[in-house]
Amino acid sequence: MRILLLGSGGREHALAWKINQSVWANPLYIAPGNPGTARCGKNVSLDITDFDAIKKFCVSEKIEMIVVGPEEPLVKGLYDYFKADEELEKIYFIGPSKKGAQLEGSKAFAKAFMQRHGIPTAAYREFDASNFEEGVHYVKEHSLPVVLKADGLAAGKGVVICQTSVEAVSEFELMIQNEKFGEASRKVVVEEFLDGIELSVFVITDGKNYLLLPEAKDYKRIGEGDKGLNTGGMGAVSPVPFATPGFMYKVEERIIKPTIGGLNKEAIDYKGFLFFGLISVKGEPYVIEYNCRMGDPETEVVMPRLETDLVGLLVAATQQELDTVKLRVDERSAVTVMVVSRGYPSAYEKGFEVTGLDKSDDKDSFIFQAGTKEEDGKVVTNGGRVLCVTAYGRNIEDASEKSLDILDQIDFEGIYYRTDIGYEFKSTLLGNR
Numbered sequence: 001m002r003i004l005l006l007g008s009g010g011r012e013h014a015l016a017w018k019i020n021q022s023v024w025a026n027p028l029y030i031a032p033g034n035p036g037t038a039r040c041g042k043n044v045s046l047d048i049t050d051f052d053a054i055k056k057f058c059v060s061e062k063i064e065m066i067v068v069g070p071e072e073p074l075v076k077g078l079y080d081y082f083k084a085d086e087e088l089e090k091i092y093f094i095g096p097s098k099k100g101a102q103l104e105g106s107k108a109f110a111k112a113f114m115q116r117h118g119i120p121t122a123a124y125r126e127f128d129a130s131n132f133e134e135g136v137h138y139v140k141e142h143s144l145p146v147v148l149k150a151d152g153l154a155a156g157k158g159v160v161i162c163q164t165s166v167e168a169v170s171e172f173e174l175m176i177q178n179e180k181f182g183e184a185s186r187k188v189v190v191e192e193f194l195d196g197i198e199l200s201v202f203v204i205t206d207g208k209n210y211l212l213l214p215e216a217k218d219y220k221r222i223g224e225g226d227k228g229l230n231t232g233g234m235g236a237v238s239p240v241p242f243a244t245p246g247f248m249y250k251v252e253e254r255i256i257k258p259t260i261g262g263l264n265k266e267a268i269d270y271k272g273f274l275f276f277g278l279i280s281v282k283g284e285p286y287v288i289e290y291n292c293r294m295g296d297p298e299t300e301v302v303m304p305r306l307e308t309d310l311v312g313l314l315v316a317a318t319q320q321e322l323d324t325v326k327l328r329v330d331e332r333s334a335v336t337v338m339v340v341s342r343g344y345p346s347a348y349e350k351g352f353e354v355t356g357l358d359k360s361d362d363k364d365s366f367i368f369q370a371g372t373k374e375e376d377g378k379v380v381t382n383g384g385r386v387l388c389v390t391a392y393g394r395n396i397e398d399a400s401e402k403s404l405d406i407l408d409q410i411d412f413e414g415i416y417y418r419t420d421i422g423y424e425f426k427s428t429l430l431g432n433r
């Protein structure tokens with residue numbers, strides 16, 4: 001099967017690595033990819049939001065399946081573009097329709113969807129310029145802390161948790177009146193703060209059936225002990241010790257089944273990955289958000305734990321036959337540690353040579369590249385998040401130590417990573433569920 005994968009991050013390297021293991025993937029193209037994905041297939045230089053260029057490539061290379069890594073092309077309607085074109089409509093498309101992608105593309109859409117289907121989530125109201133004054137009043141009276149969310153895509157920066165009413169009102173005004181996050185914050189969701197511990201749950205769905213992938217927990221803050229600025233993600237672990245069978249039963253019954261049932265009832269085309277950002281409040285799961293694709297860096301621990309052939313699963317999803325497939329999951333723990341450039345998530349430099357990449361690939365650990373590029377035969381840094389190292393272990397502690405051992409051999413100017421990924425699960429028996 002001739003496959004095109006869109007994206008260029010660590011997530012796409014992990015997906016390309018997994019797809020490339022399938023006997024069905026031949027050839028695999030990655031657009032635009034990175035030096036890591038080039039080892040799993042052929043990189044092609046394409047702008048992933050230039051739909052006409054994607055079409056041209058798919059037609060000329062006779063692509064049979066397209067897998068979309070990041071959210072942007074999905075929210076912009078790439079699925080609908082394919083389905084409306086007679087040269088493209090038969091291509092197996094992994095990713096939701098524009099409507100389905102609204103689960104991520106509009107926080108207000110997602111909240112209303114959850115409300116329609118009785119899915120547990122924080123209580124909320126939505127506001128824009130038309131009910132701005134009412135919004136100010138609502139925000140002022142709201143219990144603290146209060147959560148303000150820009151409705152649209154804001155590259156992970158559109159959520160502000162306010163500790164005082166004064167801060168909340170001023171933030172609310174900035175978002176709506178000054179378009180702090182551009183068009184994305186013309187509408188704002190104001191919601192109740194939930195106090196708990198977060199985790200990420202993923203499914204592959206065909207719009208009717210779903211398969212539960214291994215769950216993961218990611219670490220968003222730049223500093224050890226979850227201190228400092230928010231980032232795209234500094235590491236992840238899987239499995240998550242508190243995601244016990246009892247907890248996951250609640251997640252499936254109260255959240256996943258009503259979500260897939262809702263997609264089906266509302267006739268929303270959705271064949272692909274669906275990410276549930278959850279929070280456990282005293283053992284009860286609530287949805288913080290949906291994403292219409294896999295997470296990064298969670299994919300870098302989820303794919304290594306998936307034993308089943310991914311291409312087979314994806315074909316079954318496009319045929320709405322996921323009820324005929326079973327997943328096999330590696331029992332071991334997996335930990336990934338993200339390596340970033342000094343200064344990230346604020347300003348950082350690029351172009352430093354990365355050394356030690358060749359030494360470490362073995363069957364128990366992998367280097368997934370993210371912000372890298374090739375220059376004169378060398379791999380150099382090309383982004384804030386540069387690469388991550390995933391390792392398996394008997395438990396989280398063991399996997400994390402292996403990751404860090406491999407990281408000892410990798411170097412570039414300004415290298416930084418957290419050494420405490422999975423810290424709250426170390427030295428506990430729970431680590432080996």
Ligand SMILES: Nc1ncnc2c1ncn2[C@@H]1O[C@H](COP(=O)(O)OP(=O)(O)O)[C@@H](O)[C@H]1O
Nearest residue numbers: 122147156157158159191192193194277288289
């Ligand atoms: N209702 C809430 N209660 C507590 N924390 C929240 C709430 N909503 C969001 N957060 C925090 O803010 C982070 C970002 O919010 P999220 O809805 O996932 O937006 P995005 O990922 O698009 O920035 C969450 O991971 C969580 O830590």
Ligand SMILES: [Mg+2]
Nearest residue numbers: 156277288289
């Ligand atoms: Mg989030």
